[in-house]
Amino acid sequence: MPVGSKVAATLLIAGSIALSACASKAPKQLPPEPGPATTSETTQSGPIPGSQADFVAFTQGSDTIYFDTDRYNIDSADAAALQAQAQWLLRYPQKRATLEGHCDERGTRDYNLALGERRANAAKNYLASLGVEPGRLTTISYGKERPLALGSDESAWARNRRAVTVTID
Amino acid sequence: MTARFFALLSAASLAALSVPLAGQVATPPPSPAAPGQPAAGEEDGLTGTVSDEAQWQDLGIAITSFATDQDVPTQTNAGSTAALGRSLADVISGDLRNNGLFKPSGPGGLPQPAYAQVQAPDYPTWAARSAEMLVQGYVRANGDGQLTIGCYLYDVALQQQLARAGWVVPPAEWRRAAHKCADMVYSRLSGESPFFDSRIAYIAETGPKDRRMKRLAVMDSDGANHRYLTSGQATALTPRYSPDYKSILYLSYLNGNPRIYVYDLATDRQRLITESRNPTFAPRWSPDGKWILYSMAIAGNTDIYKISSAGGGQPQRLTDSPGIDVGGSFSPDGSRIVFESDRSGSQQIYVMGADGSNQQRISFFGGRSATPEWSPRGDQIAFTHIAGDLRIAVTSPGGGGMRYLTDSWQDEAPTWSPNGRIIQFFRTEKNSGKTSIWQVDLTGRNERRLQTPVDGSDPAWGPIRP
Numbered sequence: 001m002p003v004g005s006k007v008a009a010t011l012l013i014a015g016s017i018a019l020s021a022c023a024s025k026a027p028k029q030l031p032p033e034p035g036p037a038t039t040s041e042t043t044q045s046g047p048i049p050g051s052q053a054d055f056v057a058f059t060q061g062s063d064t065i066y067f068d069t070d071r072y073n074i075d076s077a078d079a080a081a082l083q084a085q086a087q088w089l090l091r092y093p094q095k096r097a098t099l100e101g102h103c104d105e106r107g108t109r110d111y112n113l114a115l116g117e118r119r120a121n122a123a124k125n126y127l128a129s130l131g132v133e134p135g136r137l138t139t140i141s142y143g144k145e146r147p148l149a150l151g152s153d154e155s156a157w158a159r160n161r162r163a164v165t166v167t168i169d
Numbered sequence: 170m171t172a173r174f175f176a177l178l179s180a181a182s183l184a185a186l187s188v189p190l191a192g193q194v195a196t197p198p199p200s201p202a203a204p205g206q207p208a209a210g211e212e213d214g215l216t217g218t219v220s221d222e223a224q225w226q227d228l229g230i231a232i233t234s235f236a237t238d239q240d241v242p243t244q245t246n247a248g249s250t251a252a253l254g255r256s257l258a259d260v261i262s263g264d265l266r267n268n269g270l271f272k273p274s275g276p277g278g279l280p281q282p283a284y285a286q287v288q289a290p291d292y293p294t295w296a297a298r299s300a301e302m303l304v305q306g307y308v309r310a311n312g313d314g315q316l317t318i319g320c321y322l323y324d325v326a327l328q329q330q331l332a333r334a335g336w337v338v339p340p341a342e343w344r345r346a347a348h349k350c351a352d353m354v355y356s357r358l359s360g361e362s363p364f365f366d367s368r369i370a371y372i373a374e375t376g377p378k379d380r381r382m383k384r385l386a387v388m389d390s391d392g393a394n395h396r397y398l399t400s401g402q403a404t405a406l407t408p409r410y411s412p413d414y415k416s417i418l419y420l421s422y423l424n425g426n427p428r429i430y431v432y433d434l435a436t437d438r439q440r441l442i443t444e445s446r447n448p449t450f451a452p453r454w455s456p457d458g459k460w461i462l463y464s465m466a467i468a469g470n471t472d473i474y475k476i477s478s479a480g481g482g483q484p485q486r487l488t489d490s491p492g493i494d495v496g497g498s499f500s501p502d503g504s505r506i507v508f509e510s511d512r513s514g515s516q517q518i519y520v521m522g523a524d525g526s527n528q529q530r531i532s533f534f535g536g537r538s539a540t541p542e543w544s545p546r547g548d549q550i551a552f553t554h555i556a557g558d559l560r561i562a563v564t565s566p567g568g569g570g571m572r573y574l575t576d577s578w579q580d581e582a583p584t585w586s587p588n589g590r591i592i593q594f595f596r597t598e599k600n601s602g603k604t605s606i607w608q609v610d611l612t613g614r615n616e617r618r619l620q621t622p623v624d625g626s627d628p629a630w631g632p633i634r635p
Contacts, residue, residue, distance in 0.1 A: 070515065072469075105602065108539040108553050108581050109406060109627065110451040111509065111516055113420075113427065114464065114471035114493040117448060121469030140426060141448060141466070145404060150378045152599040 050092045055167045059084045065123060067161040069104070072118040074126050082123060085165050086130035092167075093133075099123045100164045101141040102148070104157035109143060116141030123163040228358060231300035232262045232275040235318070236284040236307045243310055244340035250316075253343060254308045257318065260347035261304060261354070263391060264365045268591065268608075269615030270355060274300070287321060295325045302331075304354055315339055320350035322357055332357040344393055345634070352633075362588035365390055366634045369593070370408040370417050371606060373397060374624040378602035383626075385419055385432065390586075390630070392620050398432060407451060410631035411458050411478075418442070418452035418461060429463050431478070443476055443484055451496045454478070455503050455523075462487075462497040462506065473497050473508055475523075487525035498543045498550075499523065500566070507531075507541040507550050507566070518552055520566060531568030538562075540582050545632070546589035549611075553581040553594075561594045561609065574613040582626070587633040593619070595626040 047053035056063055062081035065074070074082065089095060101116030101123075120139035128134040149156035235254035242249050247256035258276035265271040280294060287307045295303050303323040311317055319335040334353050336346045345366055352363030373386040382401040385408055388394060399405050399421070406427075408419035417432045421439075429452040430439040442461055443449065453462040461478045464471050471493045476484040488494035492512035499506055507520050510528075518532035518541045532538035536556030543550055543566070551574075554562045559579045564571040579597040586592070586608075593608040604626040609616040619625070 070511075105597065106559070106579070107555070108516075108559070110464065110495045111493065111511075111539055113448070113450045114466055114495050117466040117471065118469045118493070125469075139469075145381070145383075145406070147379055147602070150600075150602070152602075 050095060052167045052169050055085075055088050055095075055165075058088045059165075063166070064162050064164045066158060067119055067163070069157075069161065070107075070115065072115065072122045074122055078123075079126065082126045083130060086127050086132050089127065089132045089136070089167075090130075093136075095167050096136045096138070097165050097167045099127075099137060099139045100146075100166060101139065102146060102160055102162050102164070103144045104160040105144050105147060105152065106157060107144060112143035113141050116143045119161075119163045123165065127165075228271060228302050229300050230265065230271050230273040230302040230304060230354070230358075231279055231295060231298065232258050232265070232273050232304045233279050233306075234258045234276040234281045235305070236282055236287050238284050238307070238309055241310045243316065243343075244314060245316070245343045247343065250308050250310050253316075254306075257306065257308060257343070257347045257350070258304075260344055260391070260393075261320075261351045264348060264351035265354065267391070267617065269610060269617065270359070273304075287319065290323050290325075292323075292325055292328045300325050302354075302358065304350070306350060311337070316343060316346070318343070318346040318350075320346075320353060322354050344389065344391075348390070361590055363633055364586045364588040364590065367587050368394075368410065368414065368631045368634070369606075370410045370419075370629045370631070371595075371621070371625050372405055372408065372627040373621065374604050374626055375401075381602070385417065385421075386621075386625075387417070387434075388621070395622060398434075398437070407627050407629075409452055409454055409629045411454055412456060412632055413458055414631055414634065418454065420450050420452065429461075431461075440480070442478075442480075443474075453497050453499070455499050456501055457503060460499075462499070464495045464497075471495050473506075473525075485525075487521065488528070496540060498541055500543050501545055501547045505543075505566075507543050509539050509541060516555070518550070518564075518568075531566070532564070532571075533568060534562075534564075534571050542583050542585060544585050544589040545587060549589070551583035551585060551592050553583065561592060563592075563611070572613070574609045574611070575607075575616065580607070582628070584628050584630045586630055593628040593630055595628060597626075 047057050062084045065078040065081050099120040101120030103112035103115050120141060124137045124139055127137060147160045149159040235257045237250035237254050240249050240251040243253055245253055247253040255276055262273050262275060265273045282305050284307060287305045290303055303325050306320040309317045315337050317337050322332040324331050332353050336349055338346050348366035351365045356363050367390045368387055370387050373384045374381050376382045383404045384401040385398040385405040387396050403421050403423040406420040408417050410417055415434055420427055421430050427448045427450055429442045429449045431442055432439040447465050447467050449463050449465045451464040459478055461476050464473050472486055472488045473494050474484040474486050476482055490512040492510055494510045497506050497508040504523055505520055506523055509516050510519050516537040516539045517530050518538045519528050519530050521528040536554055539553045541550050541552040549563045550566055551563050554560050559581045560573050561575040561580045561583050562571055562573045577596055578599050580594050583592045583594045591608050591610050593606060595604050596607050597604050604624045606619040606621060606625040606628045
């Protein structure tokens, strides 16, 4: 990957995070791996170009976008993250990706499955609007079944209301 | 009376091989509202029918070890016929006590009636012990390996038999005879429909919060005869027993994607209810078992569909709002469906015809209202009310008389006992995410936890067994 473009993307994301800082949104720290489908292959020589590890490194943690309670709209921070994702996906047009929709624990099970679908589709539609072929993107909802943050407080719930893009190696 | 009773028993013996639990209640209990029929005047706020201050709850009931004519080995896990007699009484006593319905005594600490006394109680002894009601019975091993179990209820003050019943059961089903006996006692004394002889499907949970293993499991209404149906490799959620107990609808992430399957209990095989590239979830049966309700998301929009349970039919779409329409529960007569939708901006409860007509919101309680379940009696809808905490509540089908039944951090997903008197739900513990199954009666006062081998969620109570 050209060093210059990576730095530019990083700066772009950092800038939009600063502009859109919002109390209800989760901190943009690098989250733990979203699921068993994800592997972390970072080595000293760097991730293999086009791999999921490369995608995670390229998007600098912006493989995940966050939502307010019961909401599924794409705000400016989400848009910046999805733009970084789209940039990578357009660079590797043969790669497919799954968009995982998740909810916090403070809702009922069936509704959260539906809400997770909404969130995953909101992310998918935004990527499609940026030129990513929709046929490359699949969605899956895990409802509240796979929390990332384990506490029962506002900050944990904010980190769990998310859509995670996982590329398929 | 003896002739009639044993005439019934011998008829039952003939039928026992083809019917898992044959037999008859010799004295049908009075039932003010037949199950499966909506009570009249359901808009009137039927809190008056809730067994709130009923006198019968304070009745002193003595439950004695069942006698046997001959102490011989049985193929039950309880042991010989004498040991089984004690176990039968334990199960009956547990049923009546654990649900907060009665305060029974025995069998421990009580005199043990002889076989000859089962039909001729020693009334003065029981009157001296201040017992108002007396349950006696017997167990006999039949030549063919089956068991004959008789159950008698006496009014000690009146020195009168109130009810009796007998069953011929295979050894593996001896607990069902005890539940049938407890049902007979409960029905005769309360005037309510029976519910003990029923089963529960639920999700057994183990493991840390972010990697919970969720397995489909089933058990009797008292937690006995527990069995896991899935291995846990694929996450299982939201089971529902079919009305005939032959199969279970549930959601599985088998093959990675959430889909509804029908699990056949006789063959341990399962099939998809509908071939679809879209996720399907929140499965429900119609009361007659002929229809399956389910929710399906297409491009992020979830609607409710109906499909024949026989398989192969075309699904019928019942809702078409751009919001999330999900779940659903039929009225007992099958004519209406209560479901949840966020078309107004937040989760609320709506009622519609079984064909999707006349969709009307009924929940105006503030906060959000979710997971509605229509009572088998038709007079109440149980649901999860969300206003910060999640609590179990009931309302009339018209949205009147809303009452909370629980007050905890997170209680959700109510399911009704077969007679519409008790509600089970699951409770999630703050931070740890540990889950447990609880039940509460309609007064909200008698709340207790069901013991399960591991954590439990998504209980689904099946109907009374035939």
